[in-house]
Amino acid sequence: MSWFTKALSSTIGRKLLVAITGLFLCSFLVVHLIGNLQLFSNDEGVAFNAYTYFMTHNPLIRAMEIILLIGFVLHIYEAWSLTRRNQSARSVQYAVNRPEENSAWSSRNMGLLGTVIFIFLLVHLYNFYFKLKFGEIGLDTAGNKNLYAITVEAFSHWWYVALYVISMVALALHLIHGFQSAFQTLGLNHKKYTPAIKAFGYFFSIVVCAGFAAMPLYFFFLY
Amino acid sequence: MAGNNPNSTPMNLTLKVWRQKNAKTPGQLVTYKVNDISPDMSFLEMFDVLNEDLLRQGQEPIAFDHDCREGICGMCSMYINGRAHGPEKGTTTCQLHMRKFKDGDTIVVEPWRANAFTVHKDLSVDRSALDRIQQAGGYVSVNTGGVPDANEIPIPKSIADKAFDAATCIQCGACVAACKNASAMLFLSAKVSQLAMLPQGKVERKTRVENMLAQHDAEGFGSCTNIGACAAECPVGISLENIAMLNREYIAAKVTSENIV
Numbered sequence: 001m002s003w004f005t006k007a008l009s010s011t012i013g014r015k016l017l018v019a020i021t022g023l024f025l026c027s028f029l030v031v032h033l034i035g036n037l038q039l040f041s042n043d044e045g046v047a048f049n050a051y052t053y054f055m056t057h058n059p060l061i062r063a064m065e066i067i068l069l070i071g072f073v074l075h076i077y078e079a080w081s082l083t084r085r086n087q088s089a090r091s092v093q094y095a096v097n098r099p100e101e102n103s104a105w106s107s108r109n110m111g112l113l114g115t116v117i118f119i120f121l122l123v124h125l126y127n128f129y130f131k132l133k134f135g136e137i138g139l140d141t142a143g144n145k146n147l148y149a150i151t152v153e154a155f156s157h158w159w160y161v162a163l164y165v166i167s168m169v170a171l172a173l174h175l176i177h178g179f180q181s182a183f184q185t186l187g188l189n190h191k192k193y194t195p196a197i198k199a200f201g202y203f204f205s206i207v208v209c210a211g212f213a214a215m216p217l218y219f220f221f222l223y
Numbered sequence: 224m225a226g227n228n229p230n231s232t233p234m235n236l237t238l239k240v241w242r243q244k245n246a247k248t249p250g251q252l253v254t255y256k257v258n259d260i261s262p263d264m265s266f267l268e269m270f271d272v273l274n275e276d277l278l279r280q281g282q283e284p285i286a287f288d289h290d291c292r293e294g295i296c297g298m299c300s301m302y303i304n305g306r307a308h309g310p311e312k313g314t315t316t317c318q319l320h321m322r323k324f325k326d327g328d329t330i331v332v333e334p335w336r337a338n339a340f341t342v343h344k345d346l347s348v349d350r351s352a353l354d355r356i357q358q359a360g361g362y363v364s365v366n367t368g369g370v371p372d373a374n375e376i377p378i379p380k381s382i383a384d385k386a387f388d389a390a391t392c393i394q395c396g397a398c399v400a401a402c403k404n405a406s407a408m409l410f411l412s413a414k415v416s417q418l419a420m421l422p423q424g425k426v427e428r429k430t431r432v433e434n435m436l437a438q439h440d441a442e443g444f445g446s447c448t449n450i451g452a453c454a455a456e457c458p459v460g461i462s463l464e465n466i467a468m469l470n471r472e473y474i475a476a477k478v479t480s481e482n483i484v
Contacts, residue, residue: 085446103450
């Protein structure tokens with residue numbers, strides 16, 4: 001192995017990759033949320049479907065899609081291999097352990113939260129991405145593929161709404177630890193900025209996840 | 224000792240203590256009763272009382288690590304009721320007093336758990352993995368010669384204070400014991416930053432962090448996931464800022480050092 005791959009497979013190297021890809025995925029969440037806010041515009045999905053057409057045909061977006069996939073794969077693989085290493089660092093467990101006295105639940109359960117988010121991601125891709133790409137899908141009044149109708153249909157089922165809302169709670173908990181943790185991993189810890197990073201991470205996690213959770217709730221209860 | 228404080232009522236306690244013959248034999252929790260324990264006793268003095276009882280009964284006393292009993296040597300190491308060094312913050316086991324417990328309490332005492340640490344016997348744990356990390360680079364090479372003047376190299380007070388704070392690490396291993404990942408990074412980061420902040424230590428900073436992290440990983444410690452349990456349980460209050468500094472040192476060393484293997 002070269003010095004580079006060795007560095008990236010050390011305990012610090014792996015978490016650096018988790019941190020960098022994690023922050024990249026946070027930027028994806030922002031774009032995804034802002035785009036999807038068009039679901040709330042009262043036009044039977046014309047704007048949303050036009051946006052869907054743009055996102056599936058713009059070459060720059062198509063290229064970004066591949067980078068996003070790499071981001072997801074790296075984040076999941078590196079976090080998974082770190083978790084396995086960490087679990088094997090203590091094979092005899094304590095008979096009595098009180099970690100709740102010294103740390104937050106979400107910080108100790110990033111793997112569990114990540115697994116919930118991963119399962120959600122698969123269902124989510126099946127619900128929309130695969131139906132859009134490979135399913136039979138009608139056209140709207142402007143002649144674009146009517147992903148809006150697919151959305152309305154999916155969120156008429158209470159179990160999808162429940163799954164989406166629960167997953168957004170898991171994502172919020174994941175981000176509350178992950179956002180500030182990424183900065184610490186990158187070595188950015190400073191008396192002036194760390195409190196602000198933590199506060200912003202909290203705000204970011206709640207706002208983004210509440211925004212996403214509002215979509216299924218809106219279609220189920222108000223549409 | 225017992226009886227110094229006229230208001231202290233002696234306590235009767237139930238202890239569940241990890242007993243293990245040696246590193247190869249599996250161990251188990253064994254229940255003991257200790258009576259007439261003064262609240263003014265330290266946790267280790269309470270163990271002395273129990274061991275004297277066991278000796279009188281012709282039983283094997285409980286092996287546990289201790290040395291200075293003043294909270295400065297880092298030798299004592301007990302996982303008490305699910306916490307490294309017990310329920311009191313910023314305290315080693317030897318400085319934990321029985322007044323923190325109540326009459327009739329059941330106290331579970333286990334050794335530090337990590338695969339990089341092995342249980343010698345009962346509560347006594349081999350922590351030489353931490354020594355080997357230290358030997359991999361936790362030093363400053365000094366050439367022989369005359370003693371330099373103490374004020375020859377100016378060091379800002381704030382930097383000296385931070386380096387000193389990191390240097391207070393007593394290498395007890397509570398950070399490893401408390402960490403969900405059995406990571407020794409709080410320890411490692413204290414040793415790395417202590418030297419990296421000072422001019423004398425900057426000379427070897429790149430090889431130091433590279434070699435010490437490599438040794439940390441080779442010993443089988445886990446990776447830090449910024450949970451913060453280590454700093455919360457550290458008896459001398461080593462801060463997480465040190466781990467951020469360790470990460471910076473590592474990134475800078477890997478990017479700029481001439482070590483290509």
